[in-house]
Amino acid sequence: MKAKFLVPLFLFLLLVGFLGFGLSLNPREVPSPLIDKPAPDFTLARLDTPEQTLGLSDMKGQVWLLNVWASWCVACRQEHPVLVALSKRKEVPIVGLNYKEVRGDGTIDMRKVPEQNELPMAIERARGWLQSHGDPYDVSILDINGRVGIDFGVYGVPETFLIDKQGVIRYKHIGPITPDALRDTILPKVAALKAES
Amino acid sequence: MRRFLLACGLTLFALAGHADTAAPVAADPVLEERVMALSHKLRCLVCQNQSIAESDADLAVDLRGQVRExxxxxxxxxxxxxxxxxxxxxxxxxxxxxxxxxxxxxxxPIVLAVVGIGVLMIRLARRNKESAPALDEAQRARARALLEENDNDGTQA
Structure with missing residues (x-):
């Protein structure tokens, strides 16, 4: 009975604990329901040769990364050197999903862009950006209207998906990849998935 | 009637399929109302305290287009x-x-409410029991005497 006065203090500390835990979470990171599910199928024009397409089945049998990017995406600049360094190690192929290159850019008034101009404009912008910042991608594909992005549950750029040999999404990194995240999380997962048969 | 609606729907879909994106507002006000009603129940992931009906974020516009289509x-x-x-x-x-x-x-919330009401009822019941302390015969007599004295004072004044 003596310790009864400690009860409110205990409850208060419990509340502080919960609130502190809440503060440590990042509400921007919404867990994807696609983890451990087959990657959504897609067939999109390649940035290097737009008359050719790349589909999900073309990547079968490989462990690979799908990195969502755009030239207008500021955070992509932050992770870009990390990707360029990663591509030089030749450990894992990186496919770039260029997301809404033209219409995603808030500074462009889409009413002034004729429909047939959007694709050439996107190609020019995306190629120019890779030329000046370095191209870490084995291949980039063009998601002009963002439809494939929706299928992948993309809600912010950059996002990166790790896909296994069977075409199943095994991990999703939201936001720019930091050197720490690459070293401590992504590369170990790549190595583990490559070891799977 | 249903066939007519279906035909309308299919025509709209065909039109939407032609354009690269769905038109920002459906021509049919009934359909637009359904689009907005459903959009109000879906959260925008970019601006998380808004529904995709309220948000003007790029993704919200795209998702509204999906709902409409x-x-x-x-x-x-x-x-x-x-x-x-x-x-x-x-x-x-x-x-x-x-x-x-x-x-x-x-x-x-229901569990918390039930537990709260339960605790309250137990405490109240306990307090009721405590608030009726037993008096022995001598104490009762004394209490009665005091009360009567007071009563007399009251009538005399």
Whole structure:
């Protein structure tokens, strides 16, 4: 009975604990329901040769990364050197999903862009950006209207998906990849998935 | 009538399929109302305290386009909600579904209320018992005498 006065203090500390835990979470990171599910199928024009397409089945049998990017995406600049360094190690192929290159850019008034101009404009912008910042991608594909992005549950750029040999999404990194995240999380997962048969 | 509606829906879908994106507003006000009603139940992932009906974020506009396109293609509200959940998770729903993982969320307030009322009732019952202390015969007599004395004072004054 003596310790009864400690009860409110205990409850208060419990509340502080919960609130502190809440503060440590990042509400921007919404867990994807696609983890451990087959990657959504897609067939999109390649940035290097737009008359050719790349589909999900073309990547079968490989462990690979799908990195969502755009030239207008500021955070992509932050992770870009990390990707360029990663591509030089030749450990894992990186496919770039260029997301809404033209219409995603808030500074462009889409009413002034004729429909047939959007694709050439996107190609020019995306190629120019890779030329000046370095191209870490084995291949980039063009998601002009963002439809494939929706299928992948993309809600912010950059996002990166790790896909296994069977075409199943095994991990999703939201936001720019930091050197720490690459070293401590992504590369170990790549190595583990490559070891799977 | 149903056939006519279906034909209208299919025509709209064909038109939407032609344009690269769905038109920002459906020509049919009834359809637009359904689009907005469903959009109000879906959370925008970019600006998380707004629904995709209220938000002007790029993604919200795209997702509204999806809702519009799929409704005009004849899919039901539930099917479209499932489509969104499959891509973005339960988080897109403002009203989360009842599941093992959300049970605490749904039942928590009820459990807390029941526990609170229970504790209150037990304490009140205990207090009632305590507030009637037993007096022995001598104490009763004394109390009666005091009360009578007071009464007499009252009548004399």
């Amino acid at each position: 799929q409704l005009s293609a004849g899919r039901s509200e539930d099917e479209i909600a499932d489509y969104m959940v499959a891509r973005y998770g339960d988080f897109v729903l403002y009203e989360p579904p009842m599941r093992a993982s959300t049970l605490l969320l749904w039942l928590g």
